[in-house]
Amino acid sequence: MTAVRSKSTFLGALLKWGLVLMLAGIIALSVAVAIAWSDLPSFEDMKRSPNGQSVEIRSDDGTVLVSIGPSFGEWLSYREIPATMTNAMLTVEDRRYWYHPGIDPIGIVRSFVVNIMVGNRAQGASTITQQLARNLFLTSSKDYARKLREVVLALAIERKYSKEIILELYLNRVYFGGGAYGIDAAARKFYGHSARRLSLEEAAIIAGLVKAPSRFSPSADAEAARRRAATVIAVMVDAGRITPDEARAADPALVRFAPQGRLAGVRYFTDWVLTELENLTDEANEPLQVETTLNAAGQAWAEAAIRAEAPKGSQGALVALARDGAVKAMVGGTDYVRSNYNRAITARRQPGSAFKMFVYAAALESGITADDIYDDKPVTIGNWSPKNNDGRFAGPVSVRQAFALSINTVAVQIAEQVGFDAVAEMARRFGITTPVDRQPAMALGASVATLFEMTNAYATIANGGLESAPYAISRITTGSGRVLYSRAAGETRQVVAPVIAAQMTQLMQSAVEQGTARAAQIGRPLAGKTGTTSSNKDGWFIGFSSGITTGVWMGRDDNQAVRGLAGGRAPARAFAQYMARAVGGTPPEALVTDVAEDEMFLEPDAQSYGITPDGEPQTEGEPPPAEDGPRLDQDWLDQTLKEPQPAPQN
Known part of the structure; x- marks a missing residue:
C-alpha cells in the first residue's frame, strides 16, 4: 500500500512539475512573442527591397541579355494576386494556412512521425508564416536555436498582421530562383509578363519552384518544371482548390517560356552599358529595365565570326553600328x-x-x-x-x-x-x-x-x-x-x-x-x-x-x-x-x-x-x-x- 502511495505521489509530483514547466514555457514563449511583436518593423518597411537594386538589360527585340542583382518585380497587393497563384501556393506549401496561429501543430506531429520512421529531417513542417520569418529576418541554418526563433517570430507576425497581409508579403518576397524574388519577378523572368495574368499552368510552375528553385527552374530544365507543375495541379484537385475539369483543361506542356539571358560574349556589351547607365539616371533603389540597341541574333553571329577567324593565341574584337549610331553588335574578345x-x-x-x-x-x-x-x-x-x-x-x-x-x-x-x-x-x-x-x-x-x-x-x-x-541605350x-x-x-x-x-x-x-x-x-x-x-x-x-x-x-x-x-x-x-x-x-x-x-x-x-x-x-x-x-x-x-x-x- 505504501509503495502504491509513493508511486502515486511521485506521478502527482511529476505531473505537477510538468504542468509548472509547461506553464513557465508558455509564459516564456508569450513574453518572447510579445517582445518580438513590439520589435517587428512596419508593413511598409518589410515591403522595401532588402538586397539592393536589380538591373535587367534587354536587346532590341526584348530578349533578356543579362539580369544583374536580385529582381523583385512589381509589388502586388493581395487583391491583385490571381486566385490561381494563391491557391497553388497554399496547396503545396501550407494547406491549413487559414486556420493555424503561425505554426501548424498537425503538421509538426506528422513531420515528427515521418522523420522518426524514415530518417531525421526527411520532412519539414514550416508554415508560410515561418518561411516568411526566415526569409526576412533569419539565416537558412538548420540548428534548433534558429528554429525556435523562427517559431517565435511566426507567432508574433500572426499577432500583428492579418492573414492576407502575411500572404501578400510572402508571395512578393519568396525566392523562385534565377535571382527572382516574388511572383511578379518570377512571372516576368520565366514568361515575360506580369503576375497579374498568370494562368493556372503558369501559377503551378511557379508554386512548384519554392522547394527546389534550381532543380525545377524553367531556365535550367523546362521539362522538369512542366512535370512538377502537373504534380502541383493534381495536388490542387486533391485539396479541393480546383475542379477535375479545371485540371484537365490545364496543360503545362503548352506553357511557353520567355527567352532567358545569354552569357559569355554579350557581357562585354552589357558591362559597357552599365557604365553608360550611370550618366542617364540617378535612380538607385527601384529595379531597372534597360532597353538597348543590340540585336541578339546579330550578336551571336558576331561572336561566332570572331571565334572562328581569330588566329590561335590571338584576340579579336568587333563593333557594328547602324546609320543612326545604334550599336548592333559588340565583341570585346574571344572569351x-x-x-x-x-x-x-x-x-x-x-x-x-x-x-x-x-x-x-x-x-x-x-x-x-x-x-x-x-x-x-x-x-x-x-x-x-x-x-x-x-x-x-x-x-x-x-x-x-x-x-x-x-x-x-x-x-x-x-x-x-x-x-x-x-x-x-x-x-x-x-x-x-x-x-x-x-x-x-x-x-x-x-x-x-x-x-x-x-x-x-x-x-x-x-x-x-x-x-x-554612337549609342546603346534607347530606354x-x-x-x-x-x-x-x-x-x-x-x-x-x-x-x-x-x-x-x-x-x-x-x-x-x-x-x-x-x-x-x-x-x-x-x-x-x-x-x-x-x-x-x-x-x-x-x-x-x-x-x-x-x-x-x-x-x-x-x-x-x-x-x-x-x-x-x-x-x-x-x-x-x-x-x-x-x-x-x-x-x-x-x-x-x-x-x-x-x-x-x-x-x-x-x-x-x-x-x-x-x-x-x-x-x-x-x-x-x-x-x-x-x-x-x-x-x-x-x-x-x-x-x-x-x-x-x-x-x-x-
Whole structure:
C-alpha cells in the first residue's frame, strides 16, 4: 500500500512539475512573442527591397541579355494576386494556412512521425508564416536555436498582421530562383509578363519552384518544371482548390517560356552599358529595365565570326553600328570568362593602313582627285624611307589605285603634300581622341586608336559625312513601368562635305573590288579598308554595306606578332561572315559614290572640325615619346605598318 502511495505521489509530483514547466514555457514563449511583436518593423518597411537594386538589360527585340542583382518585380497587393497563384501556393506549401496561429501543430506531429520512421529531417513542417520569418529576418541554418526563433517570430507576425497581409508579403518576397524574388519577378523572368495574368499552368510552375528553385527552374530544365507543375495541379484537385475539369483543361506542356539571358560574349556589351547607365539616371533603389540597341541574333553571329577567324593565341574584337549610331553588335574578345577586358572599347592599337582613310579624306578636301597620278617610287623624308610590303615600286599610279592596293609610298607623299597637321586634324574631326602623332609615319597609322572610334569614323563616311553619335541605350524604365529615360533623336554634325564622303566611298569600294580587301566581299555593294601593322601585330578591316558599318580588329594583348595575320585575311573574313548574315534578307543598297550639285560644297560645322571660334586650329598635347629607340629608326620603319598586297594590276 505504501509503495502504491509513493508511486502515486511521485506521478502527482511529476505531473505537477510538468504542468509548472509547461506553464513557465508558455509564459516564456508569450513574453518572447510579445517582445518580438513590439520589435517587428512596419508593413511598409518589410515591403522595401532588402538586397539592393536589380538591373535587367534587354536587346532590341526584348530578349533578356543579362539580369544583374536580385529582381523583385512589381509589388502586388493581395487583391491583385490571381486566385490561381494563391491557391497553388497554399496547396503545396501550407494547406491549413487559414486556420493555424503561425505554426501548424498537425503538421509538426506528422513531420515528427515521418522523420522518426524514415530518417531525421526527411520532412519539414514550416508554415508560410515561418518561411516568411526566415526569409526576412533569419539565416537558412538548420540548428534548433534558429528554429525556435523562427517559431517565435511566426507567432508574433500572426499577432500583428492579418492573414492576407502575411500572404501578400510572402508571395512578393519568396525566392523562385534565377535571382527572382516574388511572383511578379518570377512571372516576368520565366514568361515575360506580369503576375497579374498568370494562368493556372503558369501559377503551378511557379508554386512548384519554392522547394527546389534550381532543380525545377524553367531556365535550367523546362521539362522538369512542366512535370512538377502537373504534380502541383493534381495536388490542387486533391485539396479541393480546383475542379477535375479545371485540371484537365490545364496543360503545362503548352506553357511557353520567355527567352532567358545569354552569357559569355554579350557581357562585354552589357558591362559597357552599365557604365553608360550611370550618366542617364540617378535612380538607385527601384529595379531597372534597360532597353538597348543590340540585336541578339546579330550578336551571336558576331561572336561566332570572331571565334572562328581569330588566329590561335590571338584576340579579336568587333563593333557594328547602324546609320543612326545604334550599336548592333559588340565583341570585346574571344572569351569573356578568361578575360573581361573590352578590346572594342578600351584597347588602343595602331590601325595601320586603316588610318589612310584620314590621309585620303584630307587629300580630297584639298582638291586632289581619285584620278590624279602619283609616282610609286622610293621616298625619303629626313632619315626615313618608307617601303611597300612587296619591296617593289609600281611607278605611276592613280590615287584610286594607290588606295585600293594600300601603297605606302603614295600615302606618305600625299600626306606630306596636304600637310601632316591637316591629316591629324582630319582624324580629330572624325572623333579620334587619342594623341595623333604628327611625324611622317602617321600617314601609315603609327598613332593609336580604339576600334570603336575607328568604326564610328568609317560610319560617318557611310552616312555622307554626317556623324551620328554612337549609342546603346534607347530606354530605361523602372519595374513599375515609370520611364526614366527615352532617347530622342540624337544630335549630328557634318564632319566632311557629302562630296568628300562620296569620293572616299569610291576609293573604299575599289579596295574591296580590286585591292587588299577582296576577302571581305559579301555579294552586294561594299566599301572598306584593311589595316596591318608592323610584323603583323594588328589586323584590321572596317567597312560598310546596306546601312551597317562594322569594324574588326585582331591581335595579341601582349603586342607580339601573329604569324599570317593581315587585315585582308582573318579580319576581312570575320567581317564577311558577320555582315553576310547581318544584312542578309534586306534589299541590297547602292553605295553613295556621287552627290547632287547642290551638295557639292556643303560646309561642315567649323567647331565640329576642331576649329576655335577665331579660326585657328585647336592644338593637342605633345605626342608620347617612342618606347624603343629613335622615332624614325630606319630598321623599325622598314617593317612598320605594312600589309600584304597583290601585285599592281595592269
